[in-house]
Amino acid sequence: MAERSPATRRFLGVVLALVFAFLYIPIGVLVALSFNEGGMPTVWSGFSLKWYGSLATNGQILSAALNTLIVALVSTVIATALGTLLAIGVEIRRRKGKALEALIFAPMIIPDIVLAIALLSFFSMLNVTMGLHTIVLAHVVFNIAFVCAVVRARLKSFDWSVVEASTDLGAPALTTFRRITLPMIAPAVIAGALLAFTLSVDEFIIAFFTAGAGRASTTLPMQIYAMIRFGVTPELNALATLVIAVSVTALALSQRINRTIAP
Amino acid sequence: MTSERVLLGIEAVTKRFGSVTAVDAVSLDIRENEFFALLGPSGCGKTTLLRMLAGFETPNAGRILLDGRDISAVPPNRRPVNLMFQSYALFPHMSVRANIAYGLEMERLPSAEIRARTDAIMATTQLSAMADRRPDQLSGGQRQRVALARALVKRPRLLLLDEPLGALDKKLRGAMQLELKRLQHEVGITFIMVTHDQEEALVMADRIAVLRNGHLLQCGTPNEIYERPADRFVADFIGVTNFIAGRAAPGGVAASGGLLVRGARPEALADGADAWAAVRPERLALFPGPEADNRIAGTVETTAYHGLDLQVHVRTALATAPLLVRVTAEQAERRPVAPGDTVEVGWSAADTRIFAKD
Numbered sequence: 001m002a003e004r005s006p007a008t009r010r011f012l013g014v015v016l017a018l019v020f021a022f023l024y025i026p027i028g029v030l031v032a033l034s035f036n037e038g039g040m041p042t043v044w045s046g047f048s049l050k051w052y053g054s055l056a057t058n059g060q061i062l063s064a065a066l067n068t069l070i071v072a073l074v075s076t077v078i079a080t081a082l083g084t085l086l087a088i089g090v091e092i093r094r095r096k097g098k099a100l101e102a103l104i105f106a107p108m109i110i111p112d113i114v115l116a117i118a119l120l121s122f123f124s125m126l127n128v129t130m131g132l133h134t135i136v137l138a139h140v141v142f143n144i145a146f147v148c149a150v151v152r153a154r155l156k157s158f159d160w161s162v163v164e165a166s167t168d169l170g171a172p173a174l175t176t177f178r179r180i181t182l183p184m185i186a187p188a189v190i191a192g193a194l195l196a197f198t199l200s201v202d203e204f205i206i207a208f209f210t211a212g213a214g215r216a217s218t219t220l221p222m223q224i225y226a227m228i229r230f231g232v233t234p235e236l237n238a239l240a241t242l243v244i245a246v247s248v249t250a251l252a253l254s255q256r257i258n259r260t261i262a263p
Numbered sequence: 264m265t266s267e268r269v270l271l272g273i274e275a276v277t278k279r280f281g282s283v284t285a286v287d288a289v290s291l292d293i294r295e296n297e298f299f300a301l302l303g304p305s306g307c308g309k310t311t312l313l314r315m316l317a318g319f320e321t322p323n324a325g326r327i328l329l330d331g332r333d334i335s336a337v338p339p340n341r342r343p344v345n346l347m348f349q350s351y352a353l354f355p356h357m358s359v360r361a362n363i364a365y366g367l368e369m370e371r372l373p374s375a376e377i378r379a380r381t382d383a384i385m386a387t388t389q390l391s392a393m394a395d396r397r398p399d400q401l402s403g404g405q406r407q408r409v410a411l412a413r414a415l416v417k418r419p420r421l422l423l424l425d426e427p428l429g430a431l432d433k434k435l436r437g438a439m440q441l442e443l444k445r446l447q448h449e450v451g452i453t454f455i456m457v458t459h460d461q462e463e464a465l466v467m468a469d470r471i472a473v474l475r476n477g478h479l480l481q482c483g484t485p486n487e488i489y490e491r492p493a494d495r496f497v498a499d500f501i502g503v504t505n506f507i508a509g510r511a512a513p514g515g516v517a518a519s520g521g522l523l524v525r526g527a528r529p530e531a532l533a534d535g536a537d538a539w540a541a542v543r544p545e546r547l548a549l550f551p552g553p554e555a556d557n558r559i560a561g562t563v564e565t566t567a568y569h570g571l572d573l574q575v576h577v578r579t580a581l582a583t584a585p586l587l588v589r590v591t592a593e594q595a596e597r598r599p600v601a602p603g604d605t606v607e608v609g610w611s612a613a614d615t616r617i618f619a620k621d
Contacts, residue, residue, distance in 0.1 A: 164319060165352035167340045169417065170369035179365075183356045 027244065034237035051238040060215075061239060064223035071132060071207070071219060072200040075139035080193040082140070083147025088181070090148070091155040107145040115142065116209035123210060130212025135219065138210040139200045146199060147192035150254075154188035187257045194254035198247045268295045270453050271316070271421060276325035278311050285311040287477035288325065293421075298447050299455045300468035304500070308477040309457045313423050316455065317346040329420060340369075345419040349426040351410035353398040359409050360385070360394040366417045384416040387449065404435050411443075415450055424456040428463060440466050461501045465489065473497050495618040498541045505547070507540040507582045508620075516540040516617055518581045525556050526615025537620035542610055544589040549575065550598055551609025558609040561586065563600050575600060577608050 004012070034052075038045030055061055090104060107115065119138045123130055162184070166176040182189070204221035211217045218226070220243065227236055271293040278286040286308040293299050301309040314320045316327060318339030327335045334342055345366070354362050360381060367377040385391045388408045398406055407427065414422055427443065428436045444467055447454045458464050464471045465485040472482040473493075481493035492498035495506070509518040511532045515525040516539070524540040532538055551558060561579035573595040576585040586608055590600075600606060 159350065159352065161348050161350050161352035162354055164339070165346075165348055165413075166354075166365070167319075167338075168317060168346045169366035169413065170340045171365075172340060175369070180354055184354075 030237050031241045031244070033234060034241040036234055036237075039234065051234045052242075054235055055238050055242075058235070060218075061220075061223060064218045064220045067132060067217060068201055068220040071135050071139060072197050075136045075143055075200050076193050076197045078136070079140045079143030079196050080147050080189060083144040083192060083196075084151050084185070084189050086144060087148045087151035087155055091152060091158075095160070104148055105145060107142040108149065112142075112203075112205040116206045119206065120209045130210055131217045132211075134210045134212065135207045135217060138206045139203060142206070143196035143199060147189075147196050150192035150195060151185060151188045154185050158185065191254040191257045194250045194257070198250040198254070201250075202243055202247055269293070270295045270297075270330065271455075272326070272328035272331075273312075273316075274326045274328065276312070276315060276322045276327060278308075278315060278320055279323050284477050286315070286322075289474070289477070289479045290325075291472055291479065291482060293453060293455060295453060296451055297453055298444065298467060298469045299453070300464035300471045301455065301457045301474060302459070302461060302464040302471050302500075303474035304459055306476075307474040309459075309474050310425060312474070313346070313425055313455065313457045316421070317344055317423055318342050343420040344423060345414035345417050345421075346423040346425065347410050347414045347427055349429055351398075351406050351430070353406060353409055353413075355398050358395050358397060359390055359401070362398070362409055363390075363413045363416050366413060370417070380416055384412045387446070388412040388415075403431055404439065407431060407439065411446070415446070415452065418450075419452060421453050421455065424454060426458055427456060428460075429458075436463075443467060465501070473500065475500075492541075492616065495539050495541065495621060498616060498618065503544055503587060504541045505544060505582070505586050506584075507542075509538060509540060510534075511536045511538045511617070515612070515615065519583075520580050522559065522581055524581070524615060525612035526617050527612070528617050529619070532617065532619050539618045539620060541616045541618065542614055544574070544587040545572075546614035547586060547588040547608055547610050549577075549588055549590055549594075549600060549606050549608060551607060554611055555609030556612045557615065558607055559586075560605065560607050563602050563604045563606055565602055566600060573600075577606060579608060 033044070035047050035049065036044055037048035037050065086104065090101070094101075116138075119134075119141065123134050128134060162180055163176055166180045167173075171179070202221055203219075204225065207219045208222055208225070211219070211222065220239070224236060224239060224243075227233065269292045271291075273289060273291040273293070275288045275290050276286060277284065277288050289308070289312060301312060303309045311320060315322050315335075318334075318337060322335055325335075326333050329342075329344070334344075354365065357365070363384060364377050364381045367380060372380075382391070385394060388411060390405070390408055390412060393401060393405060398409065401409065407430070411427070424443075428439050431439060440463060443454075456464075456467065465488075468485060470482065470484055471488050473480045473488065473496075475496055481488060481497050483491075488497065489501055492501060498504045499506070507516065507518050507524055509516040509524065511517075511528055511534055512523060513534065515523050515528065518524050518540065526540055528538075548555060559579045559581050561577040564576040564578050564585050566576075567574045570592070572592060573590045575588045575590055577588055578585045588608060
């Protein structure tokens with residue numbers, strides 16, 4: 001690549017700064033305003049943590065947060081188990097020259113709204129009573145694809161001869177999986193789980209469609225949506241800040257673990 | 264050392280992958296306590312054959328008998344056979360000790376016995392000092408020894424080694440060749456090694472099978488393979504050989520210009536058929552004595568000093584390529600030669616091998 005002139009480099013630097021500003025200024029403002037003392041969501045009047053305090057006493061928000069936690073944890077556990085097995089199965093088939101890749105990535109590519117409607121019709125067709133359990137199942141559907149993608153990336157560089165070595169040394173298939181394969185791909189499995197958890201925590205559309213009637217299965221994003229119809233309150237800013245904190249932590253952790261995976 | 268008892272019988276084993284026949288009706292008997300080498304260029308089927316012995320591939324036809332029992336259908340984890348992988352395939356998340364003990368744990372042995380046997384094999388393979396290290400903290404040679412120890416500790420009836428020295432640098436390889444031989448002698452286990460390195464096979468093996476395109480070309484001791492190769496391919500693959508093209512004629516091969524190269528002809532070869540006369544460079548003499556019944560005048564083209572010997576290329580009327588003559592350093596000192604010198608090259612008819620042109 002040719003060396004860029006200083007002027008070009010400066011220009012590109014400005015473009016980069018603008019892009020980052022565009023991406024992060026709204027989020028920065030939101031976080032800053034969550035510490036705003038006054039009730040006006042857009043006018044700064046002094047530092048305070050009182051909105052975080054009022055969050056902690058808001059029953060609706062707390063129950064929504066609990067629902068979100070349940071949905072995210074349960075769907076993550078299921079999707080991680082299934083997604084990991086799927087990744088291994090697909091990789092073994094691929095090595096034998098039989099691919100079915102496109103089918104696996106479909107839930108990642110299909111627009112959320114389409115998936116949401118499809119799942120809603122599916123559940124209604126089966127006459128399933130909707131609630132947290134249907135949200136969990138719906139989240140499992142797309143989370144499998146993400147876990148599978150992360151684990152497969154690791155399996156691409158996996159040395160399968162260790163599996164053969166384990167078999168050769170007398171281990172049955174399940175022992176090999178438990179003692180060799182799983183420990184070796186564990187970082188990718190954990191990274192996939194963290195990604196699934198993050199996606200589930202702030203997923204709105206699919207949860208909204210598959211939650212069914214009533215307040216009992218409201219998740220945090222749905223609660224925020226309901227609150228925002230009465231205007232943006234500082235309390236909402238504080239809640240959003242907490243959601244961001246959880247997501248960013250999980251994502252950062254996931255990437256960090258993924259980076260420790262062998263080259 | 265090697266007994267006459269047959270440990271492993273390979274009977275007309277064939278393996279096909281789609282339309283490709285990787286191993287074609289190969290039959291071999293491997294004896295108890297033998298160090299056996301499967302030798303051939305890449306793609307000759309030697310690794311596929313080894314993987315069938317380990318149980319990772321199932322033959323399409325033929326039988327594999329271990330101690331007289333057909334094991335063709337026995338899964339790899341139930342065979343008293345262990346494989347040392349070319350990439351070593353060490354478990355990266357386990358220490359050296361855990362890697363070695365793994366196979367014994369699979370046999371559900373008492374932990375005291377596992378510990379004792381692991382300690383013993385680590386002492387034999389000089390790994391005791393690094394028992395707690397992970398594979399990525401070891402050098403290539405140490406990793407190789409862990410892979411070997413991990414397979415040997417199970418005391419298999421048969422140890423399979425897939426290019427065991429392939430990943431080592433040249434100097435270490437020489438040392439490990441002798442080390443492997445010593446170990447095989449010490450543990451008294453039958454070894455079957457796959458290699459593409461003919462020198463390695465000659466140095467290490469009691470017997471060698473040469474394979475090409477899935478076919479077994481020749482099986483014999485290193486001396487038999489080197490001195491009496493079955494065909495032109497084996498002669499060319501093992502060591503260095505001078506080839507002289509011509510036609511079969513009474514008493515030998517008529518080379519270009521009607522010069523007769525004397526030697527014993529295989530009976531199947533008819534007069535006038537295309538043929539090769541082959542002779543090893545160390546069998547050629549630059550200043551032949553009266554016993555040399557093949558003689559040809561030539562001009563020295565190049566000389567190359569190799570320490571132990573001097574390799575001299577001599578241009579002659581016999582062949583388009585110059586003849587390679589290996590002169591011992593001692594001989595070269597007595598009668599020095601230089602490029603441009605006119606010399607006579609001679610050898611005995613008994614040292615000529617004659618092959619049909621394939």
